[in-house]
Amino acid sequence: MRHFITILVCAVSLFLSLPAVAGNAEAGKKTALGKGCAGCHGVDGNSINPQWPKLAGQNAHYLAKSLKIFRGNDSETYGRIDPIMVGIAKMLSDEDIANLAAYFATQKMQTGEADPELVTLGYNIYRGGDKAKSIPSCMGCHGPTGAGNPASGYPALAGQWAAYTEAQLLHFKSEERRTDRNQMMRDITSKMNREEIKAVASYIQGLYD
Numbered sequence: 304m305r306h307f308i309t310i311l312v313c314a315v316s317l318f319l320s321l322p323a324v325a326g327n328a329e330a331g332k333k334t335a336l337g338k339g340c341a342g343c344h345g346v347d348g349n350s351i352n353p354q355w356p357k358l359a360g361q362n363a364h365y366l367a368k369s370l371k372i373f374r375g376n377d378s379e380t381y382g383r384i385d386p387i388m389v390g391i392a393k394m395l396s397d398e399d400i401a402n403l404a405a406y407f408a409t410q411k412m413q414t415g416e417a418d419p420e421l422v423t424l425g426y427n428i429y430r431g432g433d434k435a436k437s438i439p440s441c442m443g444c445h446g447p448t449g450a451g452n453p454a455s456g457y458p459a460l461a462g463q464w465a466a467y468t469e470a471q472l473l474h475f476k477s478e479e480r481r482t483d484r485n486q487m488m489r490d491i492t493s494k495m496n497r498e499e500i501k502a503v504a505s506y507i508q509g510l511y512d
């Protein structure tokens with residue numbers, strides 16, 4: 304029995320120590336150009352249109368997860384049914400996804416600026432939450448510089464377009480987007496009003512590490 308447990312523990316730790324999908328960034332760049340991702344998200348993952356998310360510097364695990372949700376038959380279950388992304392993701396193989404994720408993860412995010420009128424409220428929520436309303440700080444999961452935490456599945460936020468971030472927070476609030484494990488983001492946004500959402504999205508646009 305003891306042997307069996309030892310073998311089991313070894314097998315599990317071996318499994319856990321395997322690297323996550325190791326993509327090839329070089330090949331990913333070619334795919335980004337070939338499949339037209341660059342047209343919207345920018346060659347280096349810095350999009351120009353604030354409705355299209357920047358992908359530069361996002362962790363590879365989260366990029367791959369999002370692409371698989373768009374591609375999968377359950378994108379409706381997760382409420383990410385963006386018609387453009389769903390159509391495009393269907394053309395991607397697992398290898399394409401790993402390569403694209405590796406490529407965009409190695410690019411540098413170009414950050415923006417926060418709206419001076421919203422920055423105080425945004426700062427307070429991002430860094431301290433709101434105890435009276437039981438809103439946790441965003442920093443607790445997404446990190447003080449907004450770099451995220453790949454191991455826990457928390458995406459990087461720093462420098463992202465405020466318009467995109469605001470739209471996603473509203474999608475969580477309306478429960479249209481249901482990609483978040485244990486409803487983490489749906490719970491938080493259910494306690495936030497539109498002004499708070501707008502302010503924190505603006506603060507995030509100006510955040511950098």
Ligand code: HEC
Nearest residue numbers: 338339340343354355356366369370383385387388391403
């Ligand atoms: C015509 C414009 C367009 C093209 C082309 C396009 N995208 Fe997108 N992409 C979008 C939009 C808009 C969204 C936001 C969708 C939403 O609101 O959920 C998005 C979202 C994403 C996300 C999720 C980002 C996040 O932070 O959750 C990833 C990853 C992504 N795209 C990767 C790609 C890749 C890889 C390609 C090429 C194979 C591609 N996109 C092509 C417009 C585009």
Ligand code: HEC
Nearest residue numbers: 439440441443444456457458468471482483487488491503
């Ligand atoms: C308990 C941990 C936790 C806290 C606290 C938290 N988040 Fe999140 N957040 C997540 C997770 C997990 C996801 C990824 C959901 C998914 O996989 O699609 C996420 C996703 C997001 C996204 C979507 C990113 C994208 O590119 O589409 C935004 C925006 C976001 N969070 C903003 C915030 C803000 C603003 C706060 C503070 C008000 C906050 N988060 C607090 C865990 C957290």
